[in-house]
Amino acid sequence: METFLNFFETMPIWLKAGWVFFVLAVFWILEGYYSLSTKPYKKWRHGKANFILLFFVMIINAVFGIVTLGVFTWLGAERFGLLYLIKAPIWVELLLSILVLDIIAQYGVHYLLHKVPAMWRLHIVHHSDKHVDATTGTRHHPFDFIIRETFALVAVIIMGMPISFYLFYRILSVAFTYFTHANIKLPLKLDKALSYVIVTPNMHKFHHHNQLPWTDSNYGNMFSIWDRLFGTFVYGNINNITYGVDIADHTDDENILVQLGIPFNKNVKSKTL
Template structure:
């Protein structure tokens, strides 16, 4: 286990970037053979804005990582954090750290992105995609992504985890991001069974339904236990899902500059709380 964690801690940046594109490519190919729905769109044109947003995200991720290295050094020297309050095997500490990161840096911040008005306006960019496929996992407004990184850093400090735990979590998170957004068809029994423990593709697709209340469900990224625990889990008939967002369907979802400007565009309404499926 120690050797594995050392590997993730010392991974060069080109390998981390390569993992992102490898996962994206795998699910991109699988979509072509095992599609959940037939999307009537030009796949490469659709991918363009999502991949350009990925570039912003990767730059922010690299700069943010460099700026926060000092915090990991401080945590290591100060013994601050919950992990320093008890003795446990490394795998137990890793599992606990991943669970806390998933709760705070995924479920928790995602919930706030839907419930806090100014945060929601940033998150509209992700939900404005009318054709959900693997590239949608990269579709985040840069400020939206920065907020997520700040919450992840908060989880790191709370736990006092080593940087190797955080990198391991990021590698898993990338895999789940593309897995859950990919337009892939799985046997319903398998998808539903997986959803008892992890976020499955169908489970996350309900979150991308164009109207409430489904838009405000299934916030999880890796573990489905948080949605089940906090009452935000839903699983219905996948055939009834319609992608997009009713309050922004008039915007051009394949125009980068339109998408970057959505949070500041007053013509795009905020969420209608009286909307229902």
């Protein structure tokens, strides 16, 4: 197990970046054969804005990587965090760390991005996409992503986890991000069965419906247990979904400058909370 985790700790940066593009490419290709939504759109033109936002995300990721190394060095030196207070097999510690990261750095911050007005205005950019596909997983306003990364560091500090745990979670999270946003169609029974434990493509698509209450549901990234536990789980008729967000439907979702300006655009009204 330690050898397995050490692989992620020593993973070169080019391989981490390669994993992002590999997973994105796999689901990009699968969308052409097993599409959930068959509504026609120009896939490359649509993806352009999302790829530019991915570029910003990767720069922020690199900067936070430096900060993260400092945090892990401090945690090791001070022996700070919950994992230093318990004795458990390494696989138990890994599972606990993944669960804490998932509820704080994914479900928790995602919930706040919908409920705190200033944060929601940043998050509108993610929801303004009118053609949800694998590239939508990369679609975050830079300030939105900085908030997400900050919450991830909070989870790391609370647990006092080793860097290998954190990097393993990041690898899993990338795969789930593209899997859940991908425009792919799983057999309905399989999707529903999987949604009892993990977030599935159908389940996450309800979150991208353009109107409440579905927009404020299914906040999870990896595990669906948080949505079920906190009453934010929704699973309806997939054919009733319309992508986008009604308060920004008048904006050009493929114009990167328009999207970067949405949080500061007075013509885009905040939802009634």
